[in-house]
Amino acid sequence: MKVAALAGGVGGAKLVDGLAQALSADDLTVVVNTGDDFTHYGLQICPDLDTVCYALAGLANPETGWGRAGESWNVLENLAQLGGPDWFRLGDRDLATHLERTRRLAAGDRLSRITADFCAAWGIGCKVLPMSDDPVPTIVCTEEGELSFQEYFVARKCEPRITGFRFEGAAKARPAAGLLEALAQAEAIVLCPSNPWVSIDPILNVPGVWDALLGRVVIAVSPIIAGQAVKGPAAKMYRELGIQPTAYAVAKHYRGLMSGFVLDTLDTDLTSDMAWPYRVTDTIMNDRGDRLRLAEVVLEFAAGLRGSGDH
């Protein structure tokens, strides 16, 4: 089955790794949020793209879910000694990714081409695409004013109260080369358990993406379990926007787009309200085995929906 997965950071990267274990490399295309991308020390940093690639390459830090395994911090320690900002944790190995990406972007290469070459160097078989080669920075609207995503997320630790989001430049952005084709060819599209507001919505706002998903088998996996996000500010964002953070709220978030919803066994009580096809399963992915198992549930669910024509 040909699958396209839309993913943000840590949770998305884990399910993507499960899908990569379950599918042959030719059958999986991963579309990654680049709304979190930012410039730091003059370097172009793509946190979600790197988290997904490191997970797929087996290079990710298993403790944190982001960054590299066996990472060292010699550069950052010396930056701090010189008085440089150290709020963004730049590991030595990770820094090489940013440096080479920045060098190639400055030389005129597109992000999607650079990502493909990095994937080849890291031995990643499936296709990984940034949602766009154009910058579409997510702006977080808060009661303290607008903040860039990393300013909100890392520097301010998600403290300011959210009032909304803007995807700057989205209207004019073009989907990365091959993205719409991959969506058109996919027999199932997976919205990974990433933050709906700031990981999946930015991708859906790239012109052409939403339309490409209409009437297709689209499976969303809830990033909210028992009212909590496994990681990150998704639940806090729902609350501040006046919505009770539940798997049900996530399902509603994707209404009109989604043909099936996967939620955690801890949320079985919510299924009575579900107006959509759903699957209940363990969605917490503690190890690579969990990732594969969840991916298999998602794929089986998608195959069933395809067979039933119920989408």
Place this chain on the structure above:
Amino acid sequence: MKVAALAGGVGGAKLVDGLAQALSADDLTVVVNTGDDFTHYGLQICPDLDTVCYALAGLANPETGWGRAGESWNVLENLAQLGGPDWFRLGDRDLATHLERTRRLAAGDRLSRITADFCAAWGIGCKVLPMSDDPVPTIVCTEEGELSFQEYFVARKCEPRITGFRFEGAAKARPAAGLLEALAQAEAIVLCPSNPWVSIDPILNVPGVWDALLGRVVIAVSPIIAGQAVKGPAAKMYRELGIQPTAYAVAKHYRGLMSGFVLDTLDTDLTSDMAWPYRVTDTIMNDRGDRLRLAEVVLEFAAGLRGSGDH
């Protein structure tokens, strides 16, 4: 005695460290060549400035004379894995210097101010000045055409035959703030044992510097010993420019400017031709003690010339 030292890379940095040992911090100003500066991975790299600062801070790699002691290469290894250029040896600790300097330059700070702050962070007491806050890149003219300095020096390993040098932008460059004042106040000026063509000449070509040295006590220390450069391409450059590489040739190089010349005991036979006051001493600096000893010879020589009025 107030001293200003003009220095390039490794040899110059060693004598500068000796002078810093011999003098109180207030009495020493070091003026460093920035003609080798270049941009790599978008980073502003100042090899001579860093070599001098690392030597003064006790951070230098004692084996190589450049780079940092206890350096690690995690970034460079990962850059190479991604297909990035690795001809310039970027160490992890060293990279922090380039990153923070680049960040501050982009924020509008001047190189001299950044250097002063780095020196403070590294515990360096004396004043270290780049020759200019304006870029004055050394262009190496060769039989294969013009090359940027690092292209010639690192990428091409000094192989192309030299025909001359250009100091691009020198005519319009301003000396760094405080540089001419430091030269005016200095009771002795030391031309360190650095490459005359590409380390000292770039400094002398910054407008105002040559004039500030005229009629002063200027001591040059030969970087050529027994017809060889201790390190680097100085001897090869002399040969390719049709000049026999000797300490005598170095002395002639600085004629009209220099009031005293320090050459190695291995070159005692050249003293019969010396038309200038000179001192013969061991000039090879294998350890910090050697650096101090040579510095003391230079300072004593300068004090004698001052006393005699023979300059």
